[in-house]
Amino acid sequence: MFKMKQGLILLNAYGSVSAMEYVANRLKNEFENLGVNIDILVNNFFAAKIQEDGSISLNLPRDYDFCVYLNKDKYISQMLESQGLKLFNSHNSIQICDDKVLTFITLSKHNIPMPTTLPGLLCFSPLSKIEEKTYLHIERSLGYPLIVKSSYGSFGSGVYKIDNREQLVEIMEKLKTRPHLFQRFVESSSGKDIRVTVIGGKVVSAILRKSETDFRSNLELGGTASKITPDRKLICLCEKVAKLLKLDYCGIDVLFGQNGNYLICEVNSNAIFKGSEIASGVNIAGLYAKHIFTKVYKEKIKN
Ligand SMILES: Nc1ncnc2c1ncn2[C@@H]1O[C@H](COP(=O)(O)OP(=O)(O)O)[C@@H](O)[C@H]1O
Numbered sequence: 124m125f126k127m128k129q130g131l132i133l134l135n136a137y138g139s140v141s142a143m144e145y146v147a148n149r150l151k152n153e154f155e156n157l158g159v160n161i162d163i164l165v166n167n168f169f170a171a172k173i174q175e176d177g178s179i180s181l182n183l184p185r186d187y188d189f190c191v192y193l194n195k196d197k198y199i200s201q202m203l204e205s206q207g208l209k210l211f212n213s214h215n216s217i218q219i220c221d222d223k224v225l226t227f228i229t230l231s232k233h234n235i236p237m238p239t240t241l242p243g244l245l246c247f248s249p250l251s252k253i254e255e256k257t258y259l260h261i262e263r264s265l266g267y268p269l270i271v272k273s274s275y276g277s278f279g280s281g282v283y284k285i286d287n288r289e290q291l292v293e294i295m296e297k298l299k300t301r302p303h304l305f306q307r308f309v310e311s312s313s314g315k316d317i318r319v320t321v322i323g324g325k326v327v328s329a330i331l332r333k334s335e336t337d338f339r340s341n342l343e344l345g346g347t348a349s350k351i352t353p354d355r356k357l358i359c360l361c362e363k364v365a366k367l368l369k370l371d372y373c374g375i376d377v378l379f380g381q382n383g384n385y386l387i388c389e390v391n392s393n394a395i396f397k398g399s400e401i402a403s404g405v406n407i408a409g410l411y412a413k414h415i416f417t418k419v420y421k422e423k424i425k426n
Pocket residue numbers: 238270272276277278279280281282306307308309310312313314315316338339340341376378388389
C-alpha cells in the first residue's frame with residue numbers, strides 16, 4: 124500500500140523566537156516540494172513519557188519517518204530516539220553543541236584551533252565565596268580583557284567582555300551557580316566573525332558578520348552580513364568539525380585569529396539560517412531538506 128511520506132518538525136514548548144518559526148516554515152515548504160508532508164508541532168504536550176513498567180511511550184499524532192528537532196530539550200530528544208524516531212540533528216550532537224564547553228572538549232585532541240578556554244568551576248551554593256586564588260588564576264591565564272560566557276547562551280546574550288577585576292567579580296557572582304566558561308578575548312576578531320553553514324558534511328555557505336558597535340557580531344544584536352567565498356583552509360576546518368560532531372546540519376561561528384588563522388568560536392546544531400540565506404543567496408532550507416530526504420528514504424531526488 125502507498126504510504127505518505129511524513130515528517131515532524133518539533134519546536135520548544137515555551138514559544139520559539141520568530142526566526143525559529145521561519146526555519147520551520149522554510150523547511151516545511153522545501154519538504155513539501157519533495158513530496159513529504161510535514162507537521163510543525165510545539166512540544167507543549169509531552170511528546171514522550173516514561174511509564175510505570177519502565178518503558179517509554181511516544182505521544183505523537185502520527186507515525187513519522189523522521190523529526191527535525193528545532194529544540195534542545197535533551198530528555199525528549201533522547202526518548203524519541205530511543206523509540207526509533209530518526210532525529211535531525213541527532214540527540215547526542217545537539218547535546219554536545221548546546222553546551223559550549225562540551226563542544227570544545229569533544230573537539231580537543233583533533234587539531235581544531237580554538238581560543239584558550241577555562242571551564243567555569245561548578246559552585247553548588249550562591250552563598251559560597253569565590254577564592255582570590257581562582258580570580259588570580261583566570262587573570263594570569265587569560266589577561267584583560269577576557270570573555271565570560273554562559274555555556275548555554277544564544278544570540279550573543281550570554282557573552283560578556285570583562286575589562287577588570289571588579290567586572291570579573293560581578294559576572295562570576297552572577298554566573299557561578301550556572302554552567303559557564305572563561306575565554307581569551309580574540310582581539311583580531313573583535314566585531315567580526317564568519318558564520319559557515321555545513322550540510323551533509325559539505326560547506327554550503329559562508330557569510331561575514333560585522334558589528335560597528337559591539338565586539339559580538341551576532342545579527343540579533345545588530346550585526347550586518349555579507350556573502351564571502353570561503354578559502355580551502357576554512358572549508359577543511361568546518362567540514363572536519365561537522366564530521367567530528369556527527370552533524371547533519373550546523374552553523375559554525377569562526378573567529379579571525381592572528382596571521383590568517385581561524386579559531387572555532389561555537390557550533391550551532393540548531394542554527395537559524397535566515398541571515399545566511401538572505402546574505403548568501405543559498406537555499407539552505409532546500410539543501411537541508413534534500414539531505415534529510417536522501418538519508419531517510421535512500422532515494423535519489425528527481426530533477
Ligand atoms: N573569545 C572571543 N573573542 C572575541 N570575540 C568573541 C569571542 N567569543 C565570542 N565572540 C563574539 O561574540 C559572539 C557571540 O559568541 P558565541 O560564542 O557565538 O555565543 P552565542 O551562542 O550567543 O552566539 C561571536 O559571534 C563573536 O562575535
